[in-house]
Amino acid sequence: MKIDCRLLIRIGCGSTKVRASFCSYRKPLKRRLAVVPQGGNTGLVGGSVPVFNEVIINMASMDKIISLDKVNGILTCEAGCILENLNNYLTSEGFIMPLDLGAKGSCQIGGNVSTNAGGLRFIRYGSLHGNILGLEVVLANGTVLDMLGTLRKDNTGYDLKHLFIGSEGSLGIVTKVSILTPAKLLSTNLAFLACNDYLSCQKLLFEAKRELGEVLSAFEFMDSHAIDLVLGHLEGLRNPLPTSSYKFYVLIETTGSDESYDKAKLEAFLLHSMECALVSDGVIAQDISQASTFWRIREGISEASVKLGAVYKYDLSLPVEKLYDIVEEMSQRLGDVAKVVGYGHLGDGNLHLNILTAEYSDDILAKIEPFVYEWTSMHRGSISAEHGLGLMKADKIHYSKSSETVQLMASIKKLLDPNCILNPYKVLPQSVL
Amino acid sequence: MKIDCRLLIRIGCGSTKVRASFCSYRKPLKRRLAVVPQGGNTGLVGGSVPVFNEVIINMASMDKIISLDKVNGILTCEAGCILENLNNYLTSEGFIMPLDLGAKGSCQIGGNVSTNAGGLRFIRYGSLHGNILGLEVVLANGTVLDMLGTLRKDNTGYDLKHLFIGSEGSLGIVTKVSILTPAKLLSTNLAFLACNDYLSCQKLLFEAKRELGEVLSAFEFMDSHAIDLVLGHLEGLRNPLPTSSYKFYVLIETTGSDESYDKAKLEAFLLHSMECALVSDGVIAQDISQASTFWRIREGISEASVKLGAVYKYDLSLPVEKLYDIVEEMSQRLGDVAKVVGYGHLGDGNLHLNILTAEYSDDILAKIEPFVYEWTSMHRGSISAEHGLGLMKADKIHYSKSSETVQLMASIKKLLDPNCILNPYKVLPQSVL
Numbered sequence: 001m002k003i004d005c006r007l008l009i010r011i012g013c014g015s016t017k018v019r020a021s022f023c024s025y026r027k028p029l030k031r032r033l034a035v036v037p038q039g040g041n042t043g044l045v046g047g048s049v050p051v052f053n054e055v056i057i058n059m060a061s062m063d064k065i066i067s068l069d070k071v072n073g074i075l076t077c078e079a080g081c082i083l084e085n086l087n088n089y090l091t092s093e094g095f096i097m098p099l100d101l102g103a104k105g106s107c108q109i110g111g112n113v114s115t116n117a118g119g120l121r122f123i124r125y126g127s128l129h130g131n132i133l134g135l136e137v138v139l140a141n142g143t144v145l146d147m148l149g150t151l152r153k154d155n156t157g158y159d160l161k162h163l164f165i166g167s168e169g170s171l172g173i174v175t176k177v178s179i180l181t182p183a184k185l186l187s188t189n190l191a192f193l194a195c196n197d198y199l200s201c202q203k204l205l206f207e208a209k210r211e212l213g214e215v216l217s218a219f220e221f222m223d224s225h226a227i228d229l230v231l232g233h234l235e236g237l238r239n240p241l242p243t244s245s246y247k248f249y250v251l252i253e254t255t256g257s258d259e260s261y262d263k264a265k266l267e268a269f270l271l272h273s274m275e276c277a278l279v280s281d282g283v284i285a286q287d288i289s290q291a292s293t294f295w296r297i298r299e300g301i302s303e304a305s306v307k308l309g310a311v312y313k314y315d316l317s318l319p320v321e322k323l324y325d326i327v328e329e330m331s332q333r334l335g336d337v338a339k340v341v342g343y344g345h346l347g348d349g350n351l352h353l354n355i356l357t358a359e360y361s362d363d364i365l366a367k368i369e370p371f372v373y374e375w376t377s378m379h380r381g382s383i384s385a386e387h388g389l390g391l392m393k394a395d396k397i398h399y400s401k402s403s404e405t406v407q408l409m410a411s412i413k414k415l416l417d418p419n420c421i422l423n424p425y426k427v428l429p430q431s432v433l
Numbered sequence: 434m435k436i437d438c439r440l441l442i443r444i445g446c447g448s449t450k451v452r453a454s455f456c457s458y459r460k461p462l463k464r465r466l467a468v469v470p471q472g473g474n475t476g477l478v479g480g481s482v483p484v485f486n487e488v489i490i491n492m493a494s495m496d497k498i499i500s501l502d503k504v505n506g507i508l509t510c511e512a513g514c515i516l517e518n519l520n521n522y523l524t525s526e527g528f529i530m531p532l533d534l535g536a537k538g539s540c541q542i543g544g545n546v547s548t549n550a551g552g553l554r555f556i557r558y559g560s561l562h563g564n565i566l567g568l569e570v571v572l573a574n575g576t577v578l579d580m581l582g583t584l585r586k587d588n589t590g591y592d593l594k595h596l597f598i599g600s601e602g603s604l605g606i607v608t609k610v611s612i613l614t615p616a617k618l619l620s621t622n623l624a625f626l627a628c629n630d631y632l633s634c635q636k637l638l639f640e641a642k643r644e645l646g647e648v649l650s651a652f653e654f655m656d657s658h659a660i661d662l663v664l665g666h667l668e669g670l671r672n673p674l675p676t677s678s679y680k681f682y683v684l685i686e687t688t689g690s691d692e693s694y695d696k697a698k699l700e701a702f703l704l705h706s707m708e709c710a711l712v713s714d715g716v717i718a719q720d721i722s723q724a725s726t727f728w729r730i731r732e733g734i735s736e737a738s739v740k741l742g743a744v745y746k747y748d749l750s751l752p753v754e755k756l757y758d759i760v761e762e763m764s765q766r767l768g769d770v771a772k773v774v775g776y777g778h779l780g781d782g783n784l785h786l787n788i789l790t791a792e793y794s795d796d797i798l799a800k801i802e803p804f805v806y807e808w809t810s811m812h813r814g815s816i817s818a819e820h821g822l823g824l825m826k827a828d829k830i831h832y833s834k835s836s837e838t839v840q841l842m843a844s845i846k847k848l849l850d851p852n853c854i855l856n857p858y859k860v861l862p863q864s865v866l
Contacts, residue, residue, distance in 0.1 A: 069752070070639075071635065071638070071639055071753050071754065072752075072753060072782065073642070094643070115588065116588050116592070118586050118588075122585070122586070126559060126563045126564075127563055127585075127586070129562045129563055129592065129595060130559045130560055130562055130563020130564070131559075131563070139841075143837055144837075145835070145837050145838060145841065146835045146837070146838070147835075147838055149813070149815070150752075150813070151750040151751075151782060151813075151814065151815050151818070152555070152560075152750070152781045152782055152783070153551050153555070153560070153750045153778075153781055153782070153783050153815065153818035153819050154750055154815035154817075154818065154833065155548065155549050155551075155599050155815070155817045155818065155819055155820065155821045155822070156815055156816060156817050156822055156826075156829075156830050156832075156833040156834055157822060157830050157833075157834055157838070157839065157842050157860060157861065158596060158599065158600050158604070158842045158845060158846075158860075159549070159562065159595060159598070159599050160838060160841060160842065160845075162562060162592060162595030162596070162598075163591060163595070163596070165592070165595075166588050166591065166592050167591050171591070183642050183643055183646060185646050185647065202504060205504070206503075206504055209506070209616050210527070210616055210690075211690065212690070213616060213618050213689065213690035214618065214647040214648055214688075214689050214690060215647055255647070256646065256647050257643075257644065257645070257646035257647060258698075261694060265691075317584040317585065317586045317587055318584075319502070319505075319583075320504050320505060321504065345586075348585045348586055349505065349584060349585055349586070350585070350586050380582070380583070380584075381584065382582070382584050382586065382587035382588070382589055383589060384587075384588045384589050385584070385586040385587065385588065386586050386588055387588065388588045389588070389589055389590060393589075396589075397589050397590050399589075400587065400589040400590075401589055401590055402578070402579045402580075404576055404577075404578050404579070405578060405579070405580055405590070405593060406590065408572075408578065408593060408849075409590050409591045409593065411848055412591060412593075412845070412848070413591075415844055415845070415848050416841075427590060427591075428590065
């Protein structure tokens with residue numbers, strides 16, 4: 001991969017001065033220069049890095065909140081707004097963003113849309129395809145496509161905005177977003193639980209969906225390697241269940257509108273789960289500070305995993321019943337040379353598989369790939385649950401999608417971007433373009 | 434409109450015999466005969482009717498349930514399954530369909546997907562774009578496109594299934610569906626409330642989203658004309674609030690996991706709303722029978738509206754604050770010649786506007802259209818919230834979508850169906866094809 005030169009254009013709009021620069025990103029497009037749209041640059045698959053001579057279009061200065069419809073909870077903003085800033089603004093108005101990620105402090109909403117970000121609130125509020133109400137998008141020929149509606153229902157023709165959600169900037173550049181934001185509910189409770197085996201985690205998920213029903217807002221899991229990693233390498237954290245060591249840990253969050261009732265509900269669920277022996281031990285956070293410590297453990301895994309040396313990261317969707325098998329098989333396959341860590345959004349069937357070694361080695365990579373992709377494909381999983389394909393996995397798309405589907409994707413790419421100037425070399429293999 | 438001949442092909446699959454007929458729908462496609470896919474035929478905009486010599490592809494015999502993943506609540510079935518049958522099956526397994534419509538007894542899931550059906554549970558579970566996990570689709574060239582995944586998260590390439598959701602069979606024929614189904618919650622409560630003015634309905638919606646939060650599952654409204662129509666023309670129904678007459682009525686449903694708590698919550702909300710004078714009177718259904726009577730009033734409006742003579746039906750999305758203005762303006766505009774009825778899914782900003790006259794007249798139509806479309810367009814609404822465009826409104830698309838957007842829709846139609854044989858004359862105006 002050779003980077004010859006990179007021209008950075010900042011995009012903004014609003015004032016006269018800024019309107020000029022708003023238009024400036026259309027110049028390279030009109031001149032058929034290849035461009036790479038770049039948000040917070042927090043992606044893990046190389047979706048926002050230039051490969052050869054592409055112009056980087058940096059969206060950071062398009063960070064205005066345009067409007068908030070307080071009756072319906074609909075936020076309209078520019079694509080460069082940082083997720084955490086949007087959430088802070090909404091919280092002060094009685095709403096929240098329907099998505100939450102570890103990278104919230106730097107990722108931008110345009111990037112979230114372009115990568116169809118999932119994250120921690122997915123189990124409660126679902127995917128961006130359900131929450132994005134409208135988009136403004138710049139096409140490869142410089143046309144600004146106004147689909148910035150704020151209606152919950154609109155069945156007038158094809159719902160084209162979905163083409164751009166998750167297409168990683170390769171079909172158009174998202175410049176404005178309108179999004180449905182749920183009401184901020186006042187009562188949040190968080191339990192940190194231990195399970196002795198993976199089957200108990202699964203059964204606990206099933207029971208939580210039934211018993212906690214409408215208040216369940218997160219169901220995260222991590223294995224003991226993930227916990228050891230965080231506690232061993234991040235400062236100031238300790239295991240909330242210190243007396244013994246368990247194989248699996250689960251974080252269950254509920255969010256509702258009635259503090260005392262919601263807490264009692266979670267306590268009753270925890271008690272019942274312990275009586276049924278689904279849960280071996282557990283604790284409910286007593287205050288915000290303890291809750292944020294619990295979350296810090298879960299969210300710190302990614303940060304801690306790089307401290308050992310090299311990390312091979314995989315982001316898989318799998319049927320929940322099979323989800324942990326790949327961690328165990330990979331661990332056996334690699335033996336002592338690597339530590340295999342499994343964690344993720346169990347409630348959404350999403351495993352983050354991290355393989356840690358002292359240093360990077362082609363031999364180890366050859367043992368991991370294509371095995372991990374073949375295994376996932378064989379179980380009808382997805383080789384990229386929420387990280388996208390970007391540059392690193394563009395050639396792997398056939399593990400998750402049929403060749404007819406990939407062919408249709410390529411036709412649509414060629415229709416919208418005939419000169420292949422939008423985020424080239426990403427998402428689709430060059431062989432189909 | 435001239436119908437010369439209609440050839441009906443029934444589609445099914447499973448046995449050897451049926452597999453032959455499963456393939457039979459590919460024959461007309463391969464011979465470039467124009468086809469009209471037809472589900473329950475319950476649409477209101479002529480989306481499933483042939484215009485000239487199209488072959489009707491009737492999906493009724495593709496009615497098998499393929500699988501139910503009980504851990505994750507994912508149903509996979511053929512496109513001809515009737516919505517109510519699916520819901521009954523799921524209920525016995527502890528789940529429900531995420532959508533519910535008045536036409537549930539005859540509409541089919543393939544048609545629901547193809548028209549992106551909204552309905553009564555939308556406020557709780559959101560749109561089909563958020564709930565459909567996978568589709569199998571037959572393309573215009575006869576290719577079967579397998580996108581029948583059952584994963585909640587999958588970011589490997591463009592999420593093409595969204596192109597087919599809501600495209601009314603004009604880009605492909607939906608043959609199989611996998612859909613996320615929520616757990617059936619045991620406690621349902623329903624309140625029938627009266628408000629004196631529209632502003633109170635709006636404020637009540639805002640409060641209900643806050644106070645009832647996670648259990649709110651429907652917020653429907655109807656004006657006094659709608660109620661009078663139902664009570665006057667359907668047998669065995671009476672106003673649950675008989676002592677006086679109010680201008681607006683609201684149905685609020687909650688669905689949760691705790692019977693006594695949920696009921697107390699709704700009662701407290703009702704009491705508080707009456708104290709604040711948002712609600713003038715109200716009653717909570719005491720049993721299932723009374724609840725189904727309340728729903729019968731709301732769902733009977735469409736049936737009752739045809740009893741007077743002719744009905745001009747419109748299905749609009751509008752900002753909630755403006756939503757009832759069009760009913761009042763239309764009523765003033767038409768004077769004594771028509772009764773203007775407004776009702777719908779207020780929680781989703783979706784108004785069903787029915788204009789009733791003794792008999793059909795071009796003069797009256799000329800007073801309604803294009804006024805109703807221009808008004809909606811001026812307020813950035815949608816001229817078809819959940820009914821689609823079909824044959825009747827294909828030429829009206831410009832009232833809700835920009836010409837660049839319509840142009841891109843046409844390009845995609847031409848890419849996927851270059852000979853225009855899939856449900857011709859529907860969705861898009863002929864002038865752009």
